[in-house]
Amino acid sequence: MSRVHIDFAGVTKSYKDRIIVGGLSFTVGPGECFGLLGPNGAGKSTITRMVLGMIPPDAGKITVLGVPVPARARLARARIGVVPQFDNLDLELTVRENLLAFGRYFSMSTREVEAVIPSLLQFARLENKADARVAELSGGMKRRLTLARSLINDPQLLVMDEPTTGLDPHARHLIWERLRSLLARGKTIILTTHFMEEAERLCDRLCVIEAGRKIAEGCPRALIDEQIGCQVIEIYGGNPHELGALIRPYVQRIEVSGETLFCYAPDPEQVLVQLRGRTGLRLLQRPPNLEDVFLRLTGREMKD
Amino acid sequence: MWERYVAALPANVWNWVAVWRRNYLVWRKLALASILGNLAEPMSSLFGLGFGLGVMVGGVDGTSYIAFLAAGMVATSAMIAATFETIYATFARMHALRTWEAMLCTQLTLGDIILGELAWAATKSILAGTAIAIIAAMLGYAAWSSVLYALPVIALTGLAFASLAMVVTALAPSYHYFVFYQTLIVTPMLYLGGAVFPVSQLPGAFQQVAAFLPLTHSVDLIRPAMLGRPADSVGVHITALCIYAISPFFLSAALFRRRLMR
Ligand SMILES: Nc1ncnc2c1ncn2[C@@H]1O[C@H](COP(=O)(O)OP(=O)(O)OP(=O)(O)O)[C@@H](O)[C@H]1O
Ligand SMILES: [Mg+2]
Numbered sequence: 001m002s003r004v005h006i007d008f009a010g011v012t013k014s015y016k017d018r019i020i021v022g023g024l025s026f027t028v029g030p031g032e033c034f035g036l037l038g039p040n041g042a043g044k045s046t047i048t049r050m051v052l053g054m055i056p057p058d059a060g061k062i063t064v065l066g067v068p069v070p071a072r073a074r075l076a077r078a079r080i081g082v083v084p085q086f087d088n089l090d091l092e093l094t095v096r097e098n099l100l101a102f103g104r105y106f107s108m109s110t111r112e113v114e115a116v117i118p119s120l121l122q123f124a125r126l127e128n129k130a131d132a133r134v135a136e137l138s139g140g141m142k143r144r145l146t147l148a149r150s151l152i153n154d155p156q157l158l159v160m161d162e163p164t165t166g167l168d169p170h171a172r173h174l175i176w177e178r179l180r181s182l183l184a185r186g187k188t189i190i191l192t193t194h195f196m197e198e199a200e201r202l203c204d205r206l207c208v209i210e211a212g213r214k215i216a217e218g219c220p221r222a223l224i225d226e227q228i229g230c231q232v233i234e235i236y237g238g239n240p241h242e243l244g245a246l247i248r249p250y251v252q253r254i255e256v257s258g259e260t261l262f263c264y265a266p267d268p269e270q271v272l273v274q275l276r277g278r279t280g281l282r283l284l285q286r287p288p289n290l291e292d293v294f295l296r297l298t299g300r301e302m303k304d
Numbered sequence: 305m306w307e308r309y310v311a312a313l314p315a316n317v318w319n320w321v322a323v324w325r326r327n328y329l330v331w332r333k334l335a336l337a338s339i340l341g342n343l344a345e346p347m348s349s350l351f352g353l354g355f356g357l358g359v360m361v362g363g364v365d366g367t368s369y370i371a372f373l374a375a376g377m378v379a380t381s382a383m384i385a386a387t388f389e390t391i392y393a394t395f396a397r398m399h400a401l402r403t404w405e406a407m408l409c410t411q412l413t414l415g416d417i418i419l420g421e422l423a424w425a426a427t428k429s430i431l432a433g434t435a436i437a438i439i440a441a442m443l444g445y446a447a448w449s450s451v452l453y454a455l456p457v458i459a460l461t462g463l464a465f466a467s468l469a470m471v472v473t474a475l476a477p478s479y480h481y482f483v484f485y486q487t488l489i490v491t492p493m494l495y496l497g498g499a500v501f502p503v504s505q506l507p508g509a510f511q512q513v514a515a516f517l518p519l520t521h522s523v524d525l526i527r528p529a530m531l532g533r534p535a536d537s538v539g540v541h542i543t544a545l546c547i548y549a550i551s552p553f554f555l556s557a558a559l560f561r562r563r564l565m566r
Binding site: 073 | 307308311315318319321322323325326329330333401402403405406407408409410411412413564565566
């Protein structure tokens with residue numbers, strides 16, 4: 001087995017004259033969980049589809065599980081499990097029938113698929129929904145079925161495009177727990193997400209993409225230390241611009257996102273002193289997290 | 305470019321079966337409605353035209369008009385079943401339902417999927433075509449053994465029309481465009497292809513066009529079989545239908561690749 005599971009080297013893709021992926025390089029090692037973060041339209045889904053050989057790059061080289069993609073993508077796909085951004089289950093079929101049909105796409109016999117269905121249903125906690133039509137399932141159950149379906153060929157690599165978008169917190173935590181158990185079993189995962197908490201909890205390494213270009217890469221902790229490295233105070237309820245001017249001398253950086261002011265303050269006490277006595281403000285002091293990194297890298301900094 | 309096209313062709317000779325079985329699994333749930341739906345139209349044409357016109361027309365080519373028409377309706381129903389399955393149901397699976405997208409995440413290639421869809425559309429043609437043939441046999445308009453002879457031709461007719469429709473499906477931006485294919489190609493073929501009246505009744509120029517139409521070749525094989533007569537130029541008709549089945553398949557694979565994998 002090759003040492004890296006995914007290797008992107010200088011990969012570029014444009015539609016018309018618009019660059020969707022620009023000179024992107026990264027690698028994902030065996031057993032690693034690699035996250036792709038980025039705002040809407042950054043190119044995350046395009047990248048995951050390139051891993052599967054569904055979109056040929058204009059330039060650059062892609063190798064997945066040791067085979068060149070897209071040239072021999074079929075060989076790679078035989079050992080990949082996919083959770084697409086939008087569910088594409090067969091709504092008219094039951095849960096069990098969905099798994100059966102999908103297993104056959106991998107050339108599995110009916111008997112082979114039936115042998116693995118119980119463990120997949122158990123994995124997805126869908127044991128008592130086996131004979132329910134998929135159209136009748138909730139969004140969370142559909143997502144779990146999609147996850148179970150992606151495991152039918154016992155893949156080495158899982159490609160997941162926003163696996164938990166649209167799920168309630170219970171469903172999300174359940175999926176996280178399942179993904180961790182897959183990592184414990186040695187699977188490699190590449191996932192895209194808009195949940196910073198998800199990336200922070202699951203990913204060994206991640207890559208922040210904007211407009212198809214990599215703007216940061218590293219393990220979540222290191223990125224937080226490197227990009228933020230100090231306490232954060234969130235302030236809402238006042239005029240962000242006026243407040244910004246007031247506390248600017250006491251902080252490292254200020255960012256405005258919507259109606260919230262984010263102050264990156266090496267000495268938070270000083271800032272709190274400045275704001276003392278002001279009514280109607282809500283303050284929250286906390287350690288930095290990945291969301292701060294994301295906002296810093298992709299957001300607009302207040303420049304006055 | 306060529307290499308990528310080859311990669312989109314069928315990976316082996318059995319992968320398509322998984323696609324066929326998926327469609328069968330879904331169809332099974334609505335089988336009764338589907339069969340009735342597929343039969344209703346050709347049956348009403350058969351009896352409406354057959355009895356109604358039959359009275360005025362009398363005999364055609366030495367048989368009753370309804371027996372003449374029954375053979376035409378077998379070919380026509382195979383054409384319609386394969387065409388509609390492909391332009392509506394296959395288009396839905398490719399587009400709105402994202403079924404193909406799921407299949408493309410597995411070891412199936414685009415060619416495997418297209419082949420499975422063609423085989424499925426041909427299966428529906430067999431159901432529709434043989435149903436009419438069986439009814440014709442029950443009413444005494446055809447010999448029972450003729451149903452057996454007609455069967456491979458019905459299947460080939462289904463494949464040819466599914467394959468042609470697959471090209472249209474690959475090109476159509478949305479459902480609305482299929483109306484053009486139906487009204488400009490399929491419906492005229494019904495009248496030009498010798499299904500409802502003999503091609504010899506057409507003006508000369510149209511007869512020449514008719515000679516190239518897939519439905520004409522299909523009717524020229526099915527009608528003699530059903531009327532228990534020897535057929536002329538069997539090899540030519542079969543070759544023509546095979547060309548109509550095979551070449552659009554390769555074209556549609558190229559078109560779908562451009563549409564879906566870019
Ligand atoms: N076939 C296509 N033709 C033209 N533009 C396309 C095509 N596919 C994607 N794009 C464009 O490429 C950009 C990246 O799309 P992509 O779906 O990869 O983004 P994303 O990061 O997954 O976004 P989201 O978070 O919303 O899912 C978008 O601006 C999209 O409009
Ligand atoms: Mg996306």
